[in-house]
Amino acid sequence: MAEEQDSRRASLFPAPPTFYTHFTPANQEKLKEFQTAIKTDGDDQDASKELPAELVCLIPPKPPTDKYQSFGQIWTLPERHPTLQELNIPQLFPEPNNESYNVDRAQELRRLSKSLLLNYLELVGIMGISPEEYAEKVYHLRIHLINIHELINNYRPHQARETLISMMEEQLEKSRQETEDNKKACAKIRTLLASLSTFDAGGLLTSPTDTDTPSSNNNITNGATVTATSTASATTATAAATAAADGVRNWEERDKSSWEALQQAGL
Amino acid sequence: MADRLTQLQDAIDQLATIFYCALRYVGTHHDFAPTHNEPKVRDETLTPDPPALFRSSQQELARDLVLKTKQIEVLIASLPGIGVSEDDQKERLKELGRELERAEEERKESIREKEELLVQFDEVVRSLKRV
Numbered sequence: 001m002a003e004e005q006d007s008r009r010a011s012l013f014p015a016p017p018t019f020y021t022h023f024t025p026a027n028q029e030k031l032k033e034f035q036t037a038i039k040t041d042g043d044d045q046d047a048s049k050e051l052p053a054e055l056v057c058l059i060p061p062k063p064p065t066d067k068y069q070s071f072g073q074i075w076t077l078p079e080r081h082p083t084l085q086e087l088n089i090p091q092l093f094p095e096p097n098n099e100s101y102n103v104d105r106a107q108e109l110r111r112l113s114k115s116l117l118l119n120y121l122e123l124v125g126i127m128g129i130s131p132e133e134y135a136e137k138v139y140h141l142r143i144h145l146i147n148i149h150e151l152i153n154n155y156r157p158h159q160a161r162e163t164l165i166s167m168m169e170e171q172l173e174k175s176r177q178e179t180e181d182n183k184k185a186c187a188k189i190r191t192l193l194a195s196l197s198t199f200d201a202g203g204l205l206t207s208p209t210d211t212d213t214p215s216s217n218n219n220i221t222n223g224a225t226v227t228a229t230s231t232a233s234a235t236t237a238t239a240a241a242t243a244a245a246d247g248v249r250n251w252e253e254r255d256k257s258s259w260e261a262l263q264q265a266g267l
Numbered sequence: 268m269a270d271r272l273t274q275l276q277d278a279i280d281q282l283a284t285i286f287y288c289a290l291r292y293v294g295t296h297h298d299f300a301p302t303h304n305e306p307k308v309r310d311e312t313l314t315p316d317p318p319a320l321f322r323s324s325q326q327e328l329a330r331d332l333v334l335k336t337k338q339i340e341v342l343i344a345s346l347p348g349i350g351v352s353e354d355d356q357k358e359r360l361k362e363l364g365r366e367l368e369r370a371e372e373e374r375k376e377s378i379r380e381k382e383e384l385l386v387q388f389d390e391v392v393r394s395l396k397r398v
Binding site: 105106109110113116117120123124127141145148149152155156158159161162163164165168169171172175176178179182183185186189190192193196 | 271272276279289290332339343357360370376385387388
């Protein structure tokens with residue numbers, strides 16, 4: 001019976017427990033009746049004993065507090081990694097002592113791997129002399145390997161933190177780089193706007209004879225170049241003045257100069 | 268690429284496999300030596316390698332073993348965060364978190380600035396087009 005139960009627990013797709021047939025509407029009705037009866041009695045201590053066998057299974061068991069079994073494996077509550085002592089395996093490294101433990105851990109790992117190799121050498125020697133006595137050495141090798149793996153697995157949270165640190169550093173670097181790039185782009189646009197304001201003064205937009213250009217255009221451009229430096233606006237003013245002074249230029253010439261200004265502005 | 272710890276664990280597993288392979292090779296490929304005048308013993312389950320090959324194979328297996336051990340040592344030496352305590356790590360994490368927040372603020376600020384400039388620039392380009 002016990003064996004049968006074990007095989008059922010360990011199988012990948014276990015058959016449903018035998019009591020599933022008890023879950024019928026009729027039984028559930030009965031259970032409800034029972035429970036209301038218990039409530040009215042106010043005595044729930046030995047009331048469960050009075051429950052008929054087919055109804056007992058309908059009441060879910062209390063959640064486990066210590067450990068439980070699932071698919072043949074025992075899980076502890078709260079969930080944690082079982083220590084070597086709990087698994088009846090001798091522990092070959094000292095217990096952690098917070099401060100210098102990480103240094104120690106590397107040292108222990110190195111020690112264990114050396115010891116592992118030595119054990120193997122002994123095993124080979126034994127195999128040469130009396131092969132029947134292999135069992136003890138193989139056991140030692142096993143213990144060593146398990147201990148090394150345990151030590152490495154204990155190291156994992158540490159590594160996880162370390163990885164997180166390096167990822168955050170990377171992200172910080174990226175973010176700063178982006179800020180830097182943005183600032184560069186801003187500076188570029190500013191110089192461009194500033195050079196445009198000089199082009200503006202080239203005579204195309206501010207020339208008094210330029211009747212085709214609506215003044216609203218002028219306003220927009222000036223508004224856009226508000227960020228230009230004060231020196232730039234000073235040149236604008238002087239250039240506009242000169243443009244107004246010899247306003248007798250013909251259209252072609254003005255057009256040409258505007259193109260030159262455009263090219264200077266890098267457009 | 269797997270992380271260092273997994274690499275180390277894999278290396279250890281490989282070392283164990285090499286342990287087994289070496290013993291098994293010697294066990295299944297050795298030859299017999301006759302003592303005195305007895306005839307040489309035979310075993311049908313064994314396929315002895317010629318002495319030269321046997322020797323070189325042994326050497327190769329031994330070299331593998333030593334190489335793997337060296338590799339393990341290197342991996343141990345290069346484990347991340349050696350000499351850093353858990354508290355140090357936590358302190359560093361907090362600090363990085365603060366710095367990240369600050370950098371993010373700056374980044375958003377710069378993006379906002381860029382977008383503003385873009386709008387200005389757009390207006391200029393539009394006004395030029397109308398000329």
